[in-house]
Amino acid sequence: MADVRWLDLPMDILRCVLGRLSFVYFHRAKMVCSNWYLCSKQTSPRLSGSPLLIMFLESGDCRLYHPEEARVYKTKRDLPNIKFLANSGNWFLVMDSKSNLYIIDVLSQKKIDLPPLESIKGCQYNLKRVGDKTFKEVGTHRCVIQKARNLRGLLWVDNKKEEFVVVWYFHKNIVRKYMTEYLAFCKNGEDHYHEIPARFALRDVSDMVLLPRGDSIYVLTTSNHIRKLTFDSSGQDGFKNILSPFCLPGPPIELNHHDDECRYNIAVRPSGEILVVMSIFSESSRPWMFLLYKKNRYLFPGNSLYNMLVEVDSLGDEALLLDLGITVPANPDLGIQPNSIYFSRTRHACFSFQKRSCLDLCVFNIATKTLKRFPGFFNLKLKDARWFLPS
Structure with missing residues (x-):
């Protein structure tokens, strides 16, 4: 038995090992190799309905805290110089120091690169990259510079169907009044972002929520309106007031x-x-x-x-x-x-x-x-x- 490698463990023994692991370690173990991943599909992990807390340290390290276990885990991969934008389940939407977007599963460390911001295709709004942290609007009558620090995001992921929707927008404070003029989104398999031209609906955004299915957004405004924005890749989009005001x-x-x-x-x-x-x-x-x-x-x-x-x-x-x-x-x-x-x-x-x-x-x-x-x-x-x- 001393000569048996962990990667070559018999399936029944491996299932027993995986079944004894904590929720976090179970998700780590299934990424060891293809054999362990297949075995994990046949093994029921320990139930964990508890929300977890992900913590980004100033050093660039990441930690996971499990309240029920009262235990802090170190992630397999650190994420230095990134900015967190949104998450859906284990998947997190982040932006790196060069303003590149990607989503990453913080339990398995699986990573999906996203199209560059300047790939947006819209009838009113387009972007040109000016350095790592600055973008210039093109195709408009204004000369507007957008800073990466003002970028915000929303994310929806369906793990079973392996589908996702990413939404981003630039959000500014102008004399303590919030302004968001454009939304852009893309879905899995797409190489560019689509513009959602809804300037009137986004003038005074206080908060946003991306709904399940990833095709609609609820917007809360500082003028006490709740609006629903609906969009799809065909260009059919629009908004309606749910409460106004x-x-x-x-x-x-x-x-x-x-x-x-x-x-x-x-x-x-x-x-x-x-x-x-x-x-x-x-x-x-x-x-x-x-x-x-x-x-x-x-x-x-x-x-x-x-x-x-x-x-x-x-x-x-x-x-x-x-x-x-x-x-x-x-x-x-x-x-x-x-x-x-x-x-x-x-x-x-x-x-x-x-x-x-x-x-x-x-x-x-x-x-x-x-x-x-x-x-x-x-x-x-x-x-x-x-x-x-x-x-």
Whole structure:
């Protein structure tokens, strides 16, 4: 037996080995060789419904934290000089120091290169690369320079069908008003991006969520509109107002202090219901507080309160992954807490003009209004972090 190599283990013994591995190590092991990968397809890994936390260190190293195991894993490959843009399951959309985009599976390290930004084909908007971090608009009447630091992204991946959709856009703060004029997207198998010309719908973007199937986007605006953008590769696209405008109650008096920072995000439930999330934070003493709102289903057009959002007291057996803008079924036995909000605050950094650190890794219990923080990670000198749900 001493002469038997690990790569040549009999299938039944290999299945036994793989079945004993933790969730993270199982995904690593299946990438060892083709034999191990085939065996992993016949082996059931340990269940892990718990969201994981990926942490990007200033050194360029990456770490994975599994809350149920209370364990930190080092990834097989580090990602120095990259900027995180979005994720879907294990897949992360990142941009390197030369403004190249790719998606990578952080569990298996599988990588898919994406078309260059300047490959965008649109009737109104095209780009020309000017160095590694700068792009110039061409084909317009304006001379506009776009900086890579203003690039934002959305991602949707279907692992079973091996399909993905990548969306990117440049997002600017102009006198504390957010401006996004163009969206571009591509799908698996395409060598260029398609323009989504929706300037009017994107003038004052506060937040965006890419819907499952990857063919529509919900947009939350600073002028209290919720819009749905639908697009496909044939050039058929358009938008409609879901709520225009909606009325959102202000923070409760006991939470309304001069040093409070209040932000708004959008989230989508499995039922398709849209939530507006109010995040309230005070630098002085109080921790984060979250309030959830939804459309009043019992009012009809013409009613003076038709567009007034009502507060959501509970998510029931769902949990909100605010970094992703979705709620998911929760199962405490698998490690995901119901009626809770998983939050890293990095998603909001894309839309914030604040220059201070935007990391705050925590889980908020909606029923008890208590916060569980993970402060021990800050000695790792984190550059970015984000909750994700492994697939």
